[in-house]
Amino acid sequence: MDYLINEGYPSAAKKFAMEANIQPSADVESIQERVEIRNAIHAGDISTAIERINELNPQILDQNSSLHFALLRLQLIEIIRNCTTTPQTDITTALTFATSQLAPRAPTNREFLEDLERTMALLIFPPENLTPPLAALLDPNLRQIVANRVNEAILSSQGARREARIKNLVRLRAWAEQKAREAQKDLPPTLNLGLALERDAQNGSGGGGDSAMMQGDGDAEVVTS
Template sequence: MFSIGLEVFNSEGMSNTVGKSTSKEVITKEEWEKKLNSVKIRKEDMNKLVMNFLVTEGYVEAAERFCLESGTEPEIDLATITDRMAVRRAVQSGNVQDAIEKVNDLNPEILDTNPQLFFHLQQQRLIELIRSGKLQEALEFAQEELAPRGEENLYLQHAFLEELERTVALLAFEDASNCPLSELLDISQRLKTASEVNAAILTSQSREKDPKLPSLLKMLIWAQNQLDEKACYPHISDISSATLEETNI
């Protein structure tokens, strides 16, 4: 699945255009599009790639609709995604304790065997207390719940304490939203924690924790970087639109 769309970059496909000279060959947009069009990709494979993304990321309704429209069956029962998404939504909305309880309902071993994940969830609880202005409660929570976590796990102790210090430092600012560490209060921090929980649940269910599509796009960028050493050709700079740019000489 990872090789889909990259066939156009293989050495055989480029041998007549790139050549073996030390100088870079120039490939026009018309020539490059002809190469791209010669690569045959099955629609079924592309549909599976889309379904894999929807299922892994938890877009249940979109997956159901895509199943009906494309006839692509998901690899798992879509009903099993609901509980995982409930956990993710709880973290994203700042209800971290609710998320922890939901994770334990799903599988208590997820947090028992993953101290880093549990620490990050507790860290997110601390951030939410600071966000809501409960500073005294936040300080007590950091001392009673988070600090001991760093002492319990010697392997992760340094990382835990460093993250704890950064988070507690928010208490030193009258307006935490405008301090140098304000990114911890940004919605992106919630999304980061939610993604970490989502990946842990998938791993516990013996599922891939990351969708294939982002990895495929990374391989596309890598392939373009490799070709840059050999030829001037139309790049895809905007991944979202997949628009070919004119060849830069």
């Protein structure tokens, strides 16, 4: 339940509560705003996401310049994606947005400046000739990374736990198994409890399990026994 609420899966949380015969948390009803913001980012509608974040709590972006810049850079990437995939390429919109929204912020942080320069390089090279670092900017996984950061920032602003307890438990279990194997304890070849998060912990990844649990409607499947 804790994981489903924090990660923003209201339908799955309700289903889990019903099948496990437990009282639904009030938080289940309050996560729809985070779900809508997450879905907007996944769809590439960053302007709507920023607007919804500010409606929810304007201090989130005011007090987190790194996250604000990441969202604006992602919005620039989406603008570049659109203008470079049309028959008649017009980069005016991208240049105007970069000049007005990102350029004033870039000098305040060296990483911001480097990120902006890298992003603007997308206007120079055709998509089929991009180097791996530039191609990664157009990878939909970047949307997922930014969406996760936004979700954590919202939870933090609401005084909630930034990371569901189940994630920490899975990582702890993976660590304990690794130590036991290093000590050559008698263990079966695999100790799989059926959690997608376990594979992430064993592979050293922190975010892939969320997408692995996703279903077609953007919510998660819950299996109870």
